[in-house]
Amino acid sequence: MIEKIKELEKISRLLEPNAAARSVNRKKVVDYTEDFLENIHSLNAFDMTEDKGKGIFSSPISEEPINMDEAIKLIFENVDTHGLNPASGGHLGYIPGGGIYYSALGDYMADITNRYAGIFFASPGAVRMENLLIQWMVEMIGYDADSSGNLTSGGSMANLIAIVTARDAHKIKARNIETTVIYLGKQAHHSVEKAIRIAGLEECIKRYVPLDESYRMIPSELEKMIENDQANGLTPWLVIAAAGTTDTGAIDPLDSLGDITKRHHLWFHVDGAYGAFFALTDEGKALLKGIEKSDSVIMDPHKGLFLPYGLGVVLIKDKRHLYQAHQYIASYMQDALKNTEELSPADLSPELTKHYRSLRLWLPLKILGVAPFRACLEEKLLLAKYFYERIKHTKGFEVLLEPQLSVIVFRYIPEKGDADTFNQRIIEEIHTDGRVFFSSTTLEGKFMLRLAILSFRTHLDTIDLALAIINEKVAKILANG
Ligand SMILES: Cc1ncc(COP(=O)(O)O)c(C=O)c1O
Numbered sequence: 001m002i003e004k005i006k007e008l009e010k011i012s013r014l015l016e017p018n019a020a021a022r023s024v025n026r027k028k029v030v031d032y033t034e035d036f037l038e039n040i041h042s043l044n045a046f047d048m049t050e051d052k053g054k055g056i057f058s059s060p061i062s063e064e065p066i067n068m069d070e071a072i073k074l075i076f077e078n079v080d081t082h083g084l085n086p087a088s089g090g091h092l093g094y095i096p097g098g099g100i101y102y103s104a105l106g107d108y109m110a111d112i113t114n115r116y117a118g119i120f121f122a123s124p125g126a127v128r129m130e131n132l133l134i135q136w137m138v139e140m141i142g143y144d145a146d147s148s149g150n151l152t153s154g155g156s157m158a159n160l161i162a163i164v165t166a167r168d169a170h171k172i173k174a175r176n177i178e179t180t181v182i183y184l185g186k187q188a189h190h191s192v193e194k195a196i197r198i199a200g201l202e203e204c205i206k207r208y209v210p211l212d213e214s215y216r217m218i219p220s221e222l223e224k225m226i227e228n229d230q231a232n233g234l235t236p237w238l239v240i241a242a243a244g245t246t247d248t249g250a251i252d253p254l255d256s257l258g259d260i261t262k263r264h265h266l267w268f269h270v271d272g273a274y275g276a277f278f279a280l281t282d283e284g285k286a287l288l289k290g291i292e293k294s295d296s297v298i299m300d301p302h303k304g305l306f307l308p309y310g311l312g313v314v315l316i317k318d319k320r321h322l323y324q325a326h327q328y329i330a331s332y333m334q335d336a337l338k339n340t341e342e343l344s345p346a347d348l349s350p351e352l353t354k355h356y357r358s359l360r361l362w363l364p365l366k367i368l369g370v371a372p373f374r375a376c377l378e379e380k381l382l383l384a385k386y387f388y389e390r391i392k393h394t395k396g397f398e399v400l401l402e403p404q405l406s407v408i409v410f411r412y413i414p415e416k417g418d419a420d421t422f423n424q425r426i427i428e429e430i431h432t433d434g435r436v437f438f439s440s441t442t443l444e445g446k447f448m449l450r451l452a453i454l455s456f457r458t459h460l461d462t463i464d465l466a467l468a469i470i471n472e473k474v475a476k477i478l479a480n481g
């Protein structure tokens with residue numbers, strides 16, 4: 001047996017490269033990422049190739065190792081040169097991604113030290129770091145010290161945690177689901193509907209609150225619906241509003257909705273995945289007035305704080321509800337029960353073992369301070385206004401509404417022919433070109449072009465380029481007939 005153990009040890013020790021091997025491989029990775037960063041401004045925002053990265057299948061997982069050069073070649077050829085490039089400032093579609101450098105260094109350290117971030121007993125420091133960040137965001141939103149939250153993998157998980165917490169706080173059980181009512185806007189992000197279903201609430205009655213001409217919920221309509229449902233013996237219990245919808249960037253009238261939900265004792269959830277971090281700016285703070293009246297809110301650092309993908313946040317005003325909805329005890333973890341000075345993330349979310357994900361947010365905030373994040377958000381609000389003014393005054397273009405945050409929805413109206421077909425051709429031309437990336441949407445049955453400005457690498461020159469490209473594509477389509 002000893003012989004066998006020693007033989008296995010020899011092989012398993014390959015899992016621990018020595019300092020020389022670490023140095024060689026680290027240099028190759030750093031060289032690759034440095035090259036990417038140095039060239040980011042000339043890389044396309046979108047590229048769709050014939051094979052779409054199929055080559056990754058040509059190197060299956062096997063007993064045979066490959067070296068780092070071969071691995072990087074596979075990544076470069078099959079992943080980093082196809083599809084959307086979310087690290088590009090030219091990414092102006094969907095909700096743009098980020099990728100700030102100090103987060104990558106945070107992830108690197110977190111992966112090496114691998115602190116167990118789920119339980120206070122296992123890593124008091126990592127848990128305190130998460131709770132410090134949560135308290136910073138609690139203050140930003142205007143909640144009080146009784147609030148808590150959780151760092152999640154993204155906005156969809158954060159919405160799920162909030163809705164599960166609301167469900168348990170309002171004691172919504174299988175036996176009464178069919179008579180309970182949830183109110184939301186037609187523009188609610190689909191992750192909200194997904195969370196409702198995953199939380200076992202699909203049989204709740206869902207009412208879509210009418211929107212005004214700026215795509216915001218009309219509070220008086222909501223109140224009428226609630227009173228009507230109450231009069232009919234139903235149980236209204238949840239209102240879900242948006243602090244920045246994905247389609248148009250609309251912010252629901254949070255202040256009035258907060259008053260209505262309080263008056264009728266409903267849980268008030270705000271999806272601020274895209275918009276809530278604008279609270280760091282003076283303009284954003286005014287636009288988000290009333291967000292502090294909510295019972296739960298979500299916000300995505302991998303959107304509004306420009307982090308690489310993999311970080312969302314849920315905040316719950318009364319931390320007891322979050323704890324009661326997620327806390328479990330296992331006998332094999334009895335030692336952990338002795339140390340309860342801080343709330344453990346494992347008691348506040350579906351996760352037990354948890355990536356030490358606080359470091360990817362803490363490190364950039366500490367190394368850079370908050371000011372550059374605030375400035376970047378303010379710059380994005382102004383860039384959206386700039387684009388709006390420019391496109392509004394460009395002959396042939398129609399802009400649906402003034403941007404509330406940093407999303408602009410617009411289209412070209414050709415003198416003859418179908419506008420939907422024309423705008424579809426514009427988007428195809430822009431995708432084929434690839435220097436910038438826009439997405440499209442359909443509003444009131446119309447095919448619309450949509451620009452979302454949120455990348456930390458998007459600046460005035462990017463927006464000028466985007467305007468030039470749009471005009472170039474329109475001229476090309478008009479010339480081709
Ligand atoms: C308003 C809104 N809510 C929720 C989500 C879901 O977030 P995630 O993609 O991080 O899961 C998104 C994503 O774009 C969003 O825009």
